[in-house]
Amino acid sequence: MKKSVVVNHLCRIEGHGGINVAIEDGKVARVEMDIFEGTRFLEALVVGRSYNEIPPILSRICAICSAVHTITSLMAVEDAFDTKISTQTELLRELLVQGGNIESHALHIFCLAVPDFLGYSGAFTLATDHPEEVKIGLGLKKLGNTVQETIGGRAVHPVNAVLGGFGKVPTKETLLRVKEELIKGLKDALVAIEFIASLEIPSFSESPTIYAALGSSAQEYSLFGDKVIFSSGDSREIKSYKELCNETVIPHSHAKHSYFKGRPFMVGALARIMLNGHKLKFEAKRTKEKLGLNSPSENILHNNTAQAIELVYSLERSIQIIDELVERGIKDEKPVKIKPKAGQGTAAVEAPRGTLYHSYTFDKEGRLTRADVITPTAQNLANIEKDFRASAERLVDEPEDSLQAKLEMVARAYDPCISCSVHLVRLTPKRTTLPLR
Amino acid sequence: MSNYSAKSGADNIYQPSLARIVRILPQIKDHRLFELRFEDPEMRRSFTYNPGQFVELSVIGTGEAPVSISSSPTRPGVLELCVRKIGRVTEALFRLPLNSVVGLRGPYGNGFPVEAMERNNLLIVAGGLGMAPLRSLLWYVLDNRSKFKEIILMFGAKISEEMLFKFELLSLLDRTDMKCLLTVDKDEEGTWPVQVGVVTRLFDFVEIDPEITYAIVCGPPIMYKFVLEKLLERNLPKDRILMSLERRMKCGVGKCGHCSVGYKYTCIDGPIFTYWDAINLPEMI
Amino acid sequence: MAKPKVGIFGITGCAGEQIVILNCEDQLMDILKILDIRSFHTALSENDEKCDLDIAFVEGAVVQPEEEILLKEIRKRSRLLIALGTCAVWGGVAAMKNEVSRERLKDEIYGPAGKIFESIPAQPLCSFVKVDFSISGCPIEKEQFLQAVASLVHGDIPILPKYAVCTECKTNENTCLLLEKGGLCLGPITVGGCDARCLSYSIPCSGCRGPVEEANVASEVEILKEKGFTLGDVHNQLRTFAAPAEALQTYFAKRGRE
Amino acid sequence: MQIVKLPKENLDKFVGSLSKFGEIHAPIKKDENTYLFSKIEDLSKIELNYNRTILPPKKYFLPPTETIFRFSPEKGYEPPKDNLNRKYVLLGVHSCDIHGLKILDLVFSGTYVDNYYFTRRKNTSIIGVSCIPDDMCFCRSMETDFVEDGFDLFLSDMDDSYLVRIATSLGDDMVRASQSLFKEVDKEDIAEYKRKSNEMKNYFKIGLELYNLPEIMDLEYESKIWGEMGEKCLSCGTCSMVCPTCYCYDVFDELNLDGKTGERRRRWDSCLFKDHALVAGGLNFRKERSSRVKNRYFHKQRGFVAQYGRPSCVGCGRCIQSCPAKVDIVEVITKIRSVDYE
């Protein structure tokens, strides 16, 4: 007996990807995740550009995590030129990243993933039966955008965060207004958590997994860090990102995959909670307990749960950052002047979907000679296939459509952001028509 | 500053009044005659105008456009607008079903100097949609026939199917108190009952006494050039050649600046200008 | 009046426009009341891939031969096709070096593996199909999208401002970065509608919305040269978002001949 | 006219007392060399020694964009009820800008009175202030360096004090409300005032000659200067936005998401924009940029003179300062007038 699941276009994710699983005689014969995203060669196109032009262009890799792309890119350029930025700038940047995390997680949980768990075709249909939850979800998403707009000047592709600092530093009044909203948002989020807690998380996709995330010796949970840590106990310098994400072109998968010591690994909210979750405090800590992620999980469907925990964390942390900024006294600083020189700079930040690396090399005038961007989705791809295989093996007896729905759930749980996977490309040569998007 | 007096809301110069479309008469392709009636009975009574004036017509939700009044003030009760479908507002107007409500304000513009024109011969020359404002004048002078001397209408269309108000105008052929010359550029089927050829050829059929004649011209820009040549050939004084001109307009009341030409505003100093005005205003035609 | 049937599609880009649409949190429910969204892959699982559409909103540039086919299919089933965002309207960042061979770029990024797929220089939608209306911006402005939707529902082609960013920059009373601070500002030749967003953060306009109609590129370049920018930097900036635009192409062609 | 003296140390007190007469707006410093009229919450922010604000005071009377109606299919067009009636005190307006307002008054009055403009005008009192011209001012040649009316009070800077001209009954009320802050003008003040007044002409670095200008403009209608300016001009609209006498506006309807109700709005427009004179069907009366630049100058220096008896330029220098392409009205007119320029 032959069964196959072909999802031409995976919906409710950013960008374009598809699943191709074949089951023959009760065995999983083939598992592929296709990426149809056309390639824009952004890393090659910025070669020769002046350092200050790089961040705004490379933020265009992805709209949904444009804030974190921007920040990582700024940090990589500044790393190359040994630029020191002020603590205020650091805090504001972190706030921007937290805003992005809030927006992204709220979108993913309420519009993309929860409908899955409840069997709806999307947030629009979910809204008819669960208007309150959707309203809260949209409200939180909007709040994330408010934070990004306030700090970054725009929700998508922020304009205000520039090399050395910010074009215009938000005023104390503005920040305090945002804080009010955050406090309200946190209350809403805690209500929504009850709803998330009521969802039943299936276990068909469990499979042994290595997690990776940024880590540091600090006592606080953070989206920043100074090294990369693994659930296997290993750790590496950020600078040696290449070795962590040694990308291999694998014939069957039609895309570059990342392996660490020959094994796929997972980055993202679940990885962060698994590796750094013990550092959570306050409501985020309680949420983690409530949602049952205190013990190790190897079920990717828990990534949504982890996002819910992080949503609470990011709200709390944003409030903290504003308090800290206000306490320190907000200074109307101008961006630090950049002195370009030849060299290489690398930075990594935890994007909503996992660790994001930007690494650049410049000549002595500050013109870019090489750019390398490794996105979380690129790192997760091998792991997605691993989970597909594990799930499909457990589900061989399911009818095709339910098998398909469940595999889609796995893919979506990763919240894959395919438009940002600059290293992922569909390599099927002969297809003449593309599936619709 | 206390020495300025502001108008109350009722005197808001931009305020459209609601009017209902009570009749839609399809004319030629993409042209329709809309018969409108103000919703407010008071407006119905008080709205008076001169031939050659225009209104600002609003399609609610789409925008506003200036349109000449095609009906004659001598026939009160109805207000007729002949509109060509050409852009956003006009397309939206064409989508409206009968009985819809639109906004109207006006009348604006100077209109024709009908009093000065009395006791004179009138030569009305129209091309295409230029007939819209001239139809108002035509019926005005025909309804006040005794006040004017000779009346000649020259109107040209490309082909018979493109002649606006065709049947209404054809019926004028029988009138003995005026000369109605209708021409089509082309008549391939040979069914056109009267003249064939461009408007300017119609000049061959008329005598013009430059001392006591007003020429009134309205049509596409290209027509002006040739008609003016003919009129000057016949020694018509430049300030007795009247033309109705078109410009972009937003406010209709001399504020928004769009229709300004030199030191004149098409909307308040026009749209009726003499040829003399036109020569003195660069870019006018 | 029946709700217009609408599809929201993405070709190659960053999904920014679709995210901006999803960012209309306060209006989403109202949008659903007036539009019958048949296809929106980023947000819906059930998408009708065949039905005729009244309006197709298409985001992204065409960078693969297959996408051209897909785009033409969308065009065929839609009464109106609206290009959303700078990539769709102008080609976007992917089109900044269309003169460089795609083979070379593929090789640089993917090495031998790149051989298996085809890539063409990034082009805006209008290079392949008739576009009824364009909303540019990288990403589009929410307000403009909502305005356009309202007009379309009313049955009108939307109208958006065509003037330059300077116009809005001035009405917002920003200090001119070009004149007072010597910034590389493309505001004078970039189409407005963003309310001079960057300028209000003291960041020079990078031209992300594409050029105004009849952009006087040569004069802008002269001004920037006088401010001390190198021709190379100015050209790079001009090419970033809308290199395929006619005004820029004409300028570069003329420059090339000099 | 009544003239009194206000010692500078009393200025803050006096300005503070004006809040009874309306919300106070005055110039503040925005950047090193830029100023703007802004709502004043902190009196110390007021900057009366300024060259020019980015936007002229016209923004208070003809805002850059405003809703003129709300509409719905049922109710038709209803003017918005809000804040036309708020009272303002506009402090620190230069003579040229007061003339600018007087020019706008001409345009917005007449047979058709724009009540949006005039209601605001009525509700705003104007307190002028004297100034020292910089190298872009040419108000003297436009005859706007002195103003006779169009204000309630006018402050002339006398170093330690201001001489305050009281022009209206409202202005008188303002002074009377804080009578104790004012002093009588004495002989020395008069001498000093005359001295300063005589010095004024020395400050002007640029100027243009108005004599016969309309005729010269007509004669030079085909001058090559228009082509040259057309090459430089970016059609960015800056000059029109910042000009105290440019008043062109665009009107458009903005729909709400129900696709039915909405607002009719107006917003500043510019004759330099390509579609300013475009009509349906694609005919454009000023298609070339050169003809649009020409139009701007003709309208200001020629057309307006014929229509209202004076040019609609007050020599404020804003367009000179802010045109990115350095299209300079004084330079253009000077070239046109020059015998050698052909």
Ligand SMILES: Cc1cc2nc3c(=O)[nH]c(=O)nc-3n(C[C@H](O)[C@H](O)[C@H](O)COP(=O)(O)OP(=O)(O)OC[C@H]3O[C@@H](n4cnc5c(N)ncnc54)[C@H](O)[C@@H]3O)c2cc1C
């Ligand atoms: C005094 C006068 C009388 C007119 N009389 C008639 C008439 O009787 N019948 C008729 O069909 N047309 C007439 N027109 C032309 C008519 O105003 C335009 O065809 C109409 O404005 C097109 O609007 P639109 O929105 O459909 O076109 P679009 O091209 O979409 O126009 C958009 C906007 O631009 C402005 N605009 C565009 N074209 C013109 C124009 N030609 N004149 C003024 N503003 C314009 C309007 O504000 C309009 O809303 C007249 C114009 C003027 C100035």
Ligand code: SF4
């Ligand atoms: S800063 Fe840029 S956009 Fe603003 S006015 Fe100056 S040139 Fe124009």
Ligand code: SF4
């Ligand atoms: S400011 Fe200068 S460049 Fe801009 S429209 Fe005016 S004249 Fe042209």
Ligand code: SF4
């Ligand atoms: S034209 Fe220029 S100088 Fe004259 S009033 Fe306007 S902005 Fe001032």
